[in-house]
Amino acid sequence: xxxxxxxxxxxxxxxxxxxxxxxxxxxxxxxxxxxxxxxxxxxxxxxxxxxxxxxxxxxxxxxxxxxxxxxxxxxxxxxxxxxxxxxxxxxxxxxxxxxxxxxxxxxxxxxxxxx
Amino acid sequence: xxxxxxxxxxxxxxxxxxxxxxxxxxxxxxxxxxxxxxxxxxxxxxxxxxxxxxxxxxxxxxxxxxxxxxxxxxxxxxxxxxxxxxxxxxxxxxxxxxxxxxxxxxxxxxxxx
Numbered sequence: 001x002x003x004x005x006x007x008x009x010x011x012x013x014x015x016x017x018x019x020x021x022x023x024x025x026x027x028x029x030x031x032x033x034x035x036x037x038x039x040x041x042x043x044x045x046x047x048x049x050x051x052x053x054x055x056x057x058x059x060x061x062x063x064x065x066x067x068x069x070x071x072x073x074x075x076x077x078x079x080x081x082x083x084x085x086x087x088x089x090x091x092x093x094x095x096x097x098x099x100x101x102x103x104x105x106x107x108x109x110x111x112x113x114x115x
Numbered sequence: 116x117x118x119x120x121x122x123x124x125x126x127x128x129x130x131x132x133x134x135x136x137x138x139x140x141x142x143x144x145x146x147x148x149x150x151x152x153x154x155x156x157x158x159x160x161x162x163x164x165x166x167x168x169x170x171x172x173x174x175x176x177x178x179x180x181x182x183x184x185x186x187x188x189x190x191x192x193x194x195x196x197x198x199x200x201x202x203x204x205x206x207x208x209x210x211x212x213x214x215x216x217x218x219x220x221x222x223x224x225x226x227x228x
Contacts, residue, residue, distance in 0.1 A: 009155075033215040045205065045219040091157065095215035102173070103215050107157035 002027045004094050006106035013082045014114050020067075021077045021109050023092030031097045034068065034075045039108075040088040048090070051075065053097070079111075087113045117142045121206050121220035128193075128200070128227050136191045136223045138206035144218070146211055147189035151175060152203040152222075161204075164189055165211075193225060201227045 003026045013019035025034070036048040051059045051068050058066050063083075067076045079086055092106040119140045128134045140147065149161040160173030164183040178197025183189055189208075193200045203224050207217040 035215060037217075042221070043203065043205075044221045045207075045217070047216055050216065093215070097215075102160055102163070103217065105158045107155065 002029075002094065002096075002104055004092050004104050004106040006090075006092055006109050008109045009107075010110045010112065012112040012114055013079075015082055015084060017082055018078060018080045019082055019111065021079075021090055021092075021111065023075045023077070023106055025073050025075065025092075025094050025104075027073065027094065027096075029096050033095050033097055034066075035093040035095075035103075036064070036066070036075075036077045037091045037093060037105075038086075038088045039091065040085075045091070049077065082113050084113050084115065087111060119206055119208055119218055119220035121204075121223050124221065124223060126223060126225045128225065130227055131195045133192055133194050134200075134225065136193070136204055136206075136225070138189045138191065138220060139187055140189075140208045140218075141187060142208055142218060143186070144208035144210055145186070146209045147183070148207045148209075148217065149173075149179070149181065149189070149191045150205040150207065152205055158205065161191065200225055 005024045032053045034051045037045050038048045039045045049059050049061045049064050063080045065078045089108045091108045095103040122137045146165045148163040150158040159175050161179050162181040164170035180192045205222045206220040209217050
């Protein structure tokens with residue numbers, strides 16, 4: 001079965017520091033997408049970053065970057081220069097590309113930013 | 116502005132009553148989804164629809180019903196058969212399921228008294 005595991009239910013980081021959120025997944029597929037979604041206290045989920053499995057280069061979006069290790073089935077999110085607005089639940093997600101499958105979410109990591 | 120609108124934001128219901136949560140999108144997306152979110156459980160898929168007049172059960176469809184009569188609208192009814200309906204409900208849409216990129220509404224908090 002395809003699963004997504006986030007082993008850190010909660011994390012804290014000092015403002016302006018760097019933090020890494022972990023995600024591992026289990027799949028026998030070779031072509032898929034991976035995502036990090038952010039859910040702030042306002043509760044509306046937004047996409048932070050997306051990675052195509054066929055691309056070797058790690059995706060980056062401003063202060064957010066991923067470390068995608070396909071062989072290890074690992075997809076961690078690094079947040080640099082953490083800001084108070086980064087406080088949120090972060091969900092890792094996976095979907096097989098170009099197939100009629102459902103997106104699979106991890107259970108989330110709650111990130112606290114310490115001023 | 117394009118987006119997804121869920122209403123109501125907060126809803127209280129007595130046991131034994133059905134309640135319908137509204138979800139409307141103006142993104143011209145084909146696919147729409149309903150998720151339930153409980154603390155420590157992540158997001159669990161209730162129902163999804165890829166085209167008008169068609170929908171499929173997700174992982175926890177029991178006690179819920181949906182309709183998709185218009186592309187823009189995907190209402191969710193929480194029936195009295197749902198044994199533990201108090202939860203946060205999220206509606207989402209996407210261009211197509213295989214793209215994976217979901218756009219979410221702000222959610223509806225349902226509390227059963």
